[in-house]
Amino acid sequence: MTKILCIGEHNLDQLTSEYEVINVSAITESFVFDSCYSAIIISVSKESVFLQWLNKIRSNALNFASLVYSVNSHFEDFAMVDGLVPANIDVQINKLLQRQEEIRLDSNDNLENKLLAYLWAVETRTLRPSRVIDQGVSYQYPFLELWDNGQGKEYWLSRMVKSGNLSQEVLIDRIRQCSSCNSSLLNYVDSCGDCGSIDLKLEQALHCFACGHVGDQQEFIRSGEMVCPNCINTLRHIGTDYDRPIENQRCNSCSNLFIEANVQAQCFSCGHHNQVDDLISKEYFSFGIGHNGIVKVKTGSDPQLLATALGEPVSREHFAWMANWLNKMAVRQTEHHLFVGLKFVNLIELSQSMSTVSLTAQLDAFSSRLRSILRTTDVFCQYSDDTLYFLLPNVSEDGVKIIEGKFETISQEQADNPLDLRVSLKLLPEHSLSNDAELWLSQCSIELND
Numbered sequence: 001m002t003k004i005l006c007i008g009e010h011n012l013d014q015l016t017s018e019y020e021v022i023n024v025s026a027i028t029e030s031f032v033f034d035s036c037y038s039a040i041i042i043s044v045s046k047e048s049v050f051l052q053w054l055n056k057i058r059s060n061a062l063n064f065a066s067l068v069y070s071v072n073s074h075f076e077d078f079a080m081v082d083g084l085v086p087a088n089i090d091v092q093i094n095k096l097l098q099r100q101e102e103i104r105l106d107s108n109d110n111l112e113n114k115l116l117a118y119l120w121a122v123e124t125r126t127l128r129p130s131r132v133i134d135q136g137v138s139y140q141y142p143f144l145e146l147w148d149n150g151q152g153k154e155y156w157l158s159r160m161v162k163s164g165n166l167s168q169e170v171l172i173d174r175i176r177q178c179s180s181c182n183s184s185l186l187n188y189v190d191s192c193g194d195c196g197s198i199d200l201k202l203e204q205a206l207h208c209f210a211c212g213h214v215g216d217q218q219e220f221i222r223s224g225e226m227v228c229p230n231c232i233n234t235l236r237h238i239g240t241d242y243d244r245p246i247e248n249q250r251c252n253s254c255s256n257l258f259i260e261a262n263v264q265a266q267c268f269s270c271g272h273h274n275q276v277d278d279l280i281s282k283e284y285f286s287f288g289i290g291h292n293g294i295v296k297v298k299t300g301s302d303p304q305l306l307a308t309a310l311g312e313p314v315s316r317e318h319f320a321w322m323a324n325w326l327n328k329m330a331v332r333q334t335e336h337h338l339f340v341g342l343k344f345v346n347l348i349e350l351s352q353s354m355s356t357v358s359l360t361a362q363l364d365a366f367s368s369r370l371r372s373i374l375r376t377t378d379v380f381c382q383y384s385d386d387t388l389y390f391l392l393p394n395v396s397e398d399g400v401k402i403i404e405g406k407f408e409t410i411s412q413e414q415a416d417n418p419l420d421l422r423v424s425l426k427l428l429p430e431h432s433l434s435n436d437a438e439l440w441l442s443q444c445s446i447e448l449n450d
Contacts, residue, residue: 002093003035007053008043010071010085019090026053033060038093041085043071050075059146061108065121067096079128079142096121104300111148116165118143119289120297127287129172137175137184139284157287162315164292164385168285176265176279183269186279190249190261197253200261207245208235214245214257292385295348313388316441319381322391323428324437330429338400340390341424343448347386350418362417369410373403387445400427424448 001020006012008026012019024031026044033056040057044050050070057063058080069085070076076084086092099121107117119125129139144153160166177184191198204217206226213230220226226235226242235241250257265274289297314322326337350362374380380390395403407423424447433440 002097003037004089004093005037005040006043007041008071010041010043012041012089019093033057033063036062037066038096039067039069039089041069041071042075045072047075050078054078054080055142055146058143064114065100065107065118067092067122079130082122082125095123099123103297105297106300111144112160112165114147115143115160116289116293116297119166119287120294125288126169127166129284129286131173139173139175154282160293161287161290164290165296166287166293167290169288170286172284172286174281174283176281178265178267178270178272179274179278179280180272181267181270182280183267185268186265186274187268188276189264189266191264192251192254192256193258193262194256195251195254196262197251199252200249201252202248203250205245205248205250205257206235207243208233209241209243216250291348295385313381314379316381316383319379319383319389319391320437320441322379323433323441326391326393327429327433327437331434336395336397336400337428338390338392338395338403339426339428339430339444340392340403341383341426341444341448342388342390343422343424343445344386345420345422347419362419365417366410366419366421369413373406373410383441383445387448389441389444395427397427400425422448 002018004012004019004021006021006023009023012021022037026042026049040063042050042053044053050072054068057066057068067082067089068080069083069089070078070081071085073084075081103117103120105113105117107114115127119127127141127143130142132138132140141153141157157166161168175184176186178186189198190200192200205214206217206220207214208220208228208231210233211228211231213228215229219229220235220242222229227233228235228242233241238244245257248259249261263276265276265279266272267274323339329335330337374390375392378390378392380388383389392403404425407425411421411423424444426444430440432443
């Protein structure tokens, strides 16, 4: 029977008898999470109590991926919370159970597996950061902190995004830190650009056209008239006798007059004076499960079968750099190079319906045919979970026709292989590639998907 845990008082009369509802007091300290609950409802008003229960749930090996709902609207947007209690909670529970049945990962194996299982369990779930007020404002990802309190989470998340297991979604915040101690306890102070003094004042200045003197407006007022203190001319008409300069700030230390002050960021933690451009900028995003992460959840293994079958690929960034470099060399040396894009249209579907061993055998059969075309100087990368890109240097126009013929032969030999292959060949140089290599490669991917 599906179990639901209610922490505090909440009425769930809409549920049928197929659900077992367990109620527990919000102030109890002896409750042990020794059973698996599909949904947990927290009905408390105090934030500290709410967070205490939330951390207990998400740090429990049996319930870390359970649905967690709040009754209090103040807590619905907290990280690791799935929102307010929905009217169709039974539908949400059934969706959770269906998705959990598809998981082939051992979530207790490592943090990566646990995070992917957590994100996959609920379709709209994301990994969100929470604000931490300690040595200034910072952010951390509570789910990760519960399972690993080590350093380097940003690098780890970046690696997960590059591998395709996570997708970077919404930018939550951008903070700036001291370049000396990384504290974000900063005080932004206007200062003089000449002497660095922070003793500044705003003033209404006048500019005499006759002699060019610029001074505070009060200096020009004599016996109720506007008189230049330098040349003693009476100033009657603005635009004819005088005007007001744009500069309206004056330094009391060196008398410098200016429009915009120099802004310094003084660190309260270490006392260092930072120029604004020298501050360390950090961005915090929410993350969802990526394409490769979905494949890994459903198959229990990394979707790197393509790369494994063919050898060691280069990174996407390095491939983009090489494509741009070869394109420039092709223009300079009046030579040709070949770009090849291969998309395995049904690879993800096959990874779900076939065993890993069977699919690996099919990929090995294909790669043995493909290696007959490739040379040791050719470079490739796994651009996405089902797409490979190749660079073949020094290929003549006649050579392209030969390679096209070989790919047609491979396609014919694939008749007994369930892999559905789509091929794109482009002869370099390409003018559009020189402008933005990464954009050009993404457009090639779109063409292969059409």
